[in-house]
Amino acid sequence: MVRKHIIFYGSVQGVGFRWRARNAAEHFSCTGWAKNEWDGSVSMEIQGEEEDIDRVILAIEKGTFVRIDNMDVKVLPVVEREYGFRTE
Numbered sequence: 144m145v146r147k148h149i150i151f152y153g154s155v156q157g158v159g160f161r162w163r164a165r166n167a168a169e170h171f172s173c174t175g176w177a178k179n180e181w182d183g184s185v186s187m188e189i190q191g192e193e194e195d196i197d198r199v200i201l202a203i204e205k206g207t208f209v210r211i212d213n214m215d216v217k218v219l220p221v222v223e224r225e226y227g228f229r230t231e
Contacts, residue, residue: 146175146190146219149200153212155185160209161230164189167202168228171195178231190225 151160156179164177164187173191180186189196204211 144221145193146221148217148219149187150215151185151211154210156183158208159206160185160203163203163206165228165230167199171198173199174225174228176229176231190221
């Protein structure tokens with residue numbers, strides 16, 4: 144189990160990114176959150192198995208109009224008893 148803070152840059156706002164993130168996270172049993180930032184990026188904290196987090200990111204990238212140009216990734220301590228994935 145791992146938790147990551149990821150900032151996504153590119154065409155990531157106004158294209159269903161957070162909706163896809165939530166659906167994919169739920170499908171792959173990941174928890175966390177995603178929110179739009181003032182600079183046009185999207186921040187996400189996501190927790191789950193490494194392979195499942197990778198699957199969530201791939202599912203988001205497959206979305207129409209979504210274009211991820213760059214990601215900043217930082218590993219964080221796991222949050223115990225976190226349930227679900229929310230968008231802010």
